[in-house]
Amino acid sequence: MPWPGTVETSPHKFKLHASLAAYHLVIFCAGVGTVSFVIGLVIAIGSIVGGYTAEGGHMSVIWQPFEYLMIAGAAIGTFVVANSLTTIKDTGRAVLDGITGRAPGQRDYLDILGVLYALMRELRGKARNEVESHVDNPEESEIFKSFPNVLKDRQLTHFICDYVRLLIVGNAKTHEIEALMDEEIETITYDRLRPFHSLTTMSDAMPALGIVAAVLGVIKAMGSLDQSPELLGGLIGSALVGTFGGILLSYGFTSPLAHKIKATREKQLRSYFIIKQTLLAFMNGAMPQIALEHGRKTISSNDRPSIDMVENETISGSAATRQAA
Secondary structure, eight states, X not given: OOOTTOOOOOHHHHHHHHHHHHHHHHHHHHHHTOHHHHHHHHHHHHHHHHHHHHTTOOHHHHOOHHHHHHHHHXXXXXXXXXXXXXXXXXXXXXXXXXXXXXXXXXXXXXXXXXXXXXXXXXXXXXXXXXXXXXXXXXXXXXXXXXXXXXXXXXXXXXXXXXXXXXXXXXXXXXXXXXXXXXXXXXXXXXXXTHHHHHHHHHHHHHHHHHHHHHHHHHHHHHTTTTSOHHHHHHHHHHHHHHHHHHHHHIIIIIHHHHHHHHHHHHHHHHHHHHHHHHXXXXXXTOOHXXXXXXXHTTSOTTTOOOHHHHHHHHHHHHHHHHHHO
């Protein structure tokens, strides 16, 4: 009999509801970009645990929470000691970016190209003071307001405005602007990849920290030599879990996460190369639409919009901007 106020559910209906719940969970994970991360963890942990239990191992032996606490705690502590507060905060953001796969897509690249096209048209057709208003105060510019995805990235917006301002001045040579862009992009890259290098260093230290935990476990076991062989064997087995945990946390979790962060951050940096190539082509005398093609070619083939898409977006975006102005 079901509890009062509840409805009895058949096993078939229960399986159906469970399947639907699992389906919606997968869809949700895919929507935020975490599905590959979750699948990878399930495969890695499932393979290790499944293989261990299949050969007769007992989960209670490898489940030693304090061993894992020593390894993870020591790793996090050394990470905090070795890095500034800015890097620690950025690592938190980088971990979220890596897990969710938060990187520019085709829509973001089209918006960047749209902003550049509108600014280049302004540079060719309007007076200097009219163009300066867009780069001096981008938050109030109708061009940037038309592309909120670009405007919300303050560092990227400032990068665009700084070099358009140099184009307005008109005294700098193309190779000088290119050298300056390369230097700034190198600095931005160094800052954006700090979380990757920090986590890689922490990952490299985890196997050694696992040995530290294992040594402490052996010391504990040596203090119980007068106990029964069964108890002593259990203590030694628990100690060896430290070595296992250090290697697993390093190569099975932290290192893959660090490389996922690196791939995500490098994809985010692609926007700066698009801006660089587009503006340099424009400085060398290319028409705005031709200059966009220089920038479009730097986009990965997986996310690169077609020429027709770029033309439709830039022409419509430019028309909308002129109408708003």
